Amino acid sequence: MLSDELFSSVCGPPIAANTAISKDVGIYAHTLSPTWAVKSSFKKSSAPVHCLAISDSHVFAAQDQKAHVHVYSRARGNQEALVPFQERIRCLALAGDVLILGTAEGRLILWETCTGRQITTPPCHVQAVSCIAVSPSHVLSASDDSNVNVWSLPRLLEAGQDIGHEPDRTLSNHRAAVIDLVLGPGSNPETSLCVSASKDKTCILWNYQSGQVLRTLLFPTAPLCISLDPCARTLYVSSEDASLYLVELFGDKPLLGSRSAELASIVMQINSPLGVADEDVGPASCMTVSHGGTSIITGHVKGKILKWNLVDNSHPAELANLNASVTNVVFAPFLSEKKHTQAVTVVKPNQSQRQYTLTTQLEGDLDHDTRFNQMLSANGFSSETIAQALASFAASGGSSS
Known part of the structure; x- marks a missing residue:
């Protein structure tokens, strides 16, 4: 049975003198289904919000108020490397084998973890980069300066001159610091x-490719973390007063698209929350939606992880108490992209080097597919298989007569 694997991180001192919870553990790997349990843990880490990224083989965690990243091996369950940088890291995100980091000086750093190649942009924001979101072809960086920069990922990674070191466009309608950023799957x-x-x-x-504002939503208090469902049809927002809001983008009164009854310039006031967390839990600092879109996982400043069931809209259930501020909740990749190679270990970045060595492990059999494997992976029966079967049937019928 497939199970959802959830990673969480904590940052800051213990909340209570609870000896049952290890003070040295900074990252937890949990299984969400069929039952909640701690699968593994990683020590000596203190990752703030937006500073945890998960790949198929590794865990990357930027450290609070420091200029280095801890790299953990998921297979071995230990710390594989400590990677230093020249500026404090405020956030990070993973795009394939490229780790993208936002710094306190407003720069982006791109690190190819399989070769060690490092690319550093000039200060693209006048204040610190607060969060990063990535798609297969774009990088979006948000900042305390209230702007969101849109970058072409292939241009940033292009070898040679600094052709990609300027953003394609800047989204600048906010009037205060941007604290969270999410992308739809399209x-x-x-x-x-x-x-x-x-x-x-x-x-x-x-629409981040055109720079068009599609809708502005206004809440009673400032949102702290947001998330989209897997189909990008619903937006979930957790705010400073511990409320959780559900905003349907394509409901009976669509907010987007040609069926929208109002102009995109009209600000929509959101007042009715889906639910409110208990006072002893505190506001959520991070949030994620399950792969099936049926539940929301929130991590809170008072150390608790809650599960909100969207099927029956019941009161949120407490999954765990980590006894420190929960800063990140991230699901591990569920259906990973098929790769023919896998890097055995990460290579530390080197900005001055111009030649790179790739050490990788080949995945699968190098021989050609057998006829059985070709038939197994085909949709239905191929024309070649049917022709061979008919020829065999005709030959057997002729010999018997």
């Missing part, structure tokens, strides 16, 4: 959806 230029949340109490829905 890559079509006409449906490229992203949502930014700001301390100005608004969430703005954008």
